[in-house]
Amino acid sequence: MAKGYLVDTTKCIGCRGCVVACKNWNQLPAEPTGFKGTYQTVADFSGNTFTYIGFNEYEENGQLKWYFTKRQCMHCLDPACMKVCPQKAISIVDGAVVRDYGKCAGCQYCASACPFHVPRYNTKINKETKCSMCAERVAEGMLPACVKACVTGALQFGERDELLAIAKERVNALKAEYPNARVYGENDAGGTSVLYVLADVPSKYGLPENPQVSALTTAWQKYVKPYGPWLIALTAAGSILSFFSTRLLKVGQRAHEEESLHG
Amino acid sequence: MTNHWVDLRNTDCALIIGSNAAENHPMAFKWLTEAREKRGAKIISVDPRFTRTSARADIYAPMRSGTDVAFIGGLINYVIQNNLYFHDYVVNYTNAAYIIDDGYEFKDGLFSGYDPEQRKYDQKTWAYKTDPADPDKKPLKDPTLQNPRCVFQLLKKHFERYDVDTVCKITGTPKDVYLKVAETFAATGKPDKSGTICYAMGTCQHSNASQNIRAYSILQLLLGNMGIPGGGINALRGESNVQGSTDMGLLSHLLTAYLNAPTNDAAYKDLAGYIKKETPKWGFKTNTPKWIISMLKAWYGDAATKENDYCYQYLPKRDAKRNFTHIGLFEAMYEGKIKGVLIFGANPVVGGPNANKEAKALENLDWMVAVDLWETETSTFWSREAGADPSKIKTEVFFLPACSSYEKQGTVSNSGRWIQFRWKAVDPLGESRSDLEILYELGKRIKEAYAGSTDPKDKPLLDMTWDYPEEEEKLLDEVQREINGYDLTTKKLLPKFADLKDDGTTSCGVWIYCGMYTEEGNKTQKRDNKDTTGIGQYPNWAFAWPVNRRIIYNRCSADLSGNPWSEAKKVIWWDPTKGDPAKGEKGKWVGLDVPDFIATVAPSDPDGSKPFIMHPDGVGGLFAKMADGPFPEHYEPWESPVQNILSSIQFDPAAKIWQSPMNEQGTPDKYPIIGTTYRVVEHWQAGAMTRNLPWLAELMPNVFVEMSEELAKEKGIQNGDIVTVESARGKVTAVACVTKRFKPFNINGKIVHEIGILWHYGYKGVAVGDPANRLTPHIGDANSNTPEYKAWLCDVYKGVK
């Protein structure tokens, strides 16, 4: 049994209270933005943004749809980021994929490996950063800040098994009206601690339809990672490693492009 | 709200109209989401564009701004024509059966008694018919509802014209969608079902806004939705303490607790006159003398005696012929008739209608005191930033830094009338102080300045009680006690307003708040979140006015014999075993709430089935006197691109038209597009509190204007372009948000475009932009004079010209 949280997109009103709560708790500065024709003024993760809401509007058979999707680290059960980290900075603590910033060397391999393109470089601390599922709050018996802030009940925190059962029940109830309704994260990317209730196909929410941990990540883990720590320095110099890292980055980017198609 | 926030979870259908609750009242969706999940409740969102609320609704119905009466009128007609009204409720708990005076008529958009010169109605004929032989002048009734002159038949006839086709031609709603709304909401007319109407500024900011709400009331009375869980008419108030501010009498025509303020009309010449004018013959308001005298005792203490009319003459008597609502005040300021202004947490240069004019009006002041957390556009109206020339402006501006809600304590009264105490979280920054402390100091110093004066005109100031403790916590405590009121003989706090007296032996600042702070303690601080009622009343959480009642008009939830109409929607019921026979009681009203009724008046007693005790008739008013008619009627907004197809009367005939400079009326040839304004969840009111916060500025950095893809194409505008929106009163620039969520309307065969622009930007703070209220007019509702922010004409074009 390990913790997780459930994002029920059918209850989310896109209020972004969770987004502000995350910035507040993690003391992440605001970044300059501009309104460019969509409510989605923050459309991606950054070193200072661990979570955002995707806004996607559609018109189908004369019916309007506006989907709001909270995005953050998925807290994979078998995290690619952890696999590739040469510094062993990443670990799983009660379902949360957390990183030890003391160990993180800022090599950005995790970013390349992540099938959801989550970790981002924070130039102030020179580390890769992402959502920690508020592990430090949870350890103190508190809810993650975003869950605490959510007024509608779209976010729920708890044991992953229980949340999965809730999600499935919810999807069953939705099926009659929304035939494409499904749980996301049960087995996707090998299963994630963050689960979603979706009323439609994942791509319409900007989520990858079929998130895959690339074969290269596995190869990486087998052949390169054992030598990782001393190879890091060479990355910058454009050594053999760059082959891997560029390739991996491309994989990551592709996943990202898939998402932004619908953003 | 007649009900309260948590009660939304009890609804079977929520009609959200004139409100984007998900955006402006996210907490509503905590309970609506629960109603939907647990009870299968339906949510209907009626709005000119598809909003964050519509995204979570079961039905989205587009409606052109300014056509609410038509929209709801059509539902009233649908409910009557299809016999979907709650018959027994309508016959007994409303004035449906009452016969109306022979002189009353309605013809081509006008009710009887109209004076076009004065733009006013003589309401003489809008009255019940009485039997001349009856000395009591009791209204004649026909409980069969067949008499063609009974309210029900007149209502039916009035709204017959609002057939679905006609309505959709006015509102632009697709007919199939409209019928779905009608069918879904009308289904709540059954005894075991309830429907709620949630509304906000989209309803209130129109020239016939009060009639929009009247239309809701009629619909809810017909469906038997008043006084039951999950029902009611629920105004989602725009700010956490708007309810509190109106309760406290912060409106130009009111004293505290909705007691009318006297005017210079001869009827108000003394206390006896006031009481005569304000006290009806029947109902709970017969207690008016106790309320006004106790209020005067709270204000003037020992100086208020029976002999001097309890200092009634100290109350300012406003000019009955003049209008001092927001627009009226700024018009007077523009004319130079106002010397100074105290502005607490308000920002009219952003939030006021016709903001260019209001900024100009401020230049005529000798002085302004602005109390706020930040320097606002209003407190810096004189600056170069504002486009003004400081050397030409004589106004002396004082800025007093106020502390935020987290830096002080006190109560806020939410939309559900719950008076909730909030404790201080952190100490105030710098020299900032709470509003209460600022006001206290001001009062103290004004009194000091006049000390020793023998001029009679200074007496009201000198006699005003102001002997509060200095220290903030004690000061607040004493003010709260004064609001609750005392038994002046025992010096004990009063337990409830039924104990108020009209002989000067009690004091009470705000009678509806009486009971909030008793000898048992400060009930606004109660925090027991156990639901002892099963319907989420939480009676031990804070204190709800009046007398901790959570659902008002709850006598309506029981039938004529005092039993709940249905088990599912029960609130109170008559229990014949609970009375005290020694006191001659036949029983008692008991249940899940404080009865909105005299607890020992049995259903079989003469007035035992008159649930609306605040009304002189005791029943709900399907027919009721308003400035612009006893029934709501559709008129077009002051600026409209189309002709009224229901009558030859284009504009609300009783709305005041301000014939003044800087308030041009736009015409559709020049300004063919309907404009409306709204907010986003990321910003709060006029924005001073949120546009200054980087995290919120990051999320909503600029003012944008939403428009349909069709309009954008016509105007050569791309999503994200900078555009200009222009009305007869001003211009603003904004970023275009071209979206499928806005669609052109088909109004009686004509394509009409509407755009919507955020109104809460200005030049101060992190997120900046033009205030959209530079576009809106000085025109207000016929009854309340609330400005018509929500429907006006404009044009939009690419770039900045």
Ligand code: SF4
């Ligand atoms: S989503 Fe990416 S960063 Fe998060 S645990 Fe999975 S692989 Fe790691």
Ligand code: SF4
């Ligand atoms: S769990 Fe914590 S870190 Fe992750 S998105 Fe929520 S608030 Fe941010």
Ligand code: SF4
């Ligand atoms: S706080 Fe909840 S409802 Fe609001 S955007 Fe976040 S997940 Fe959605």
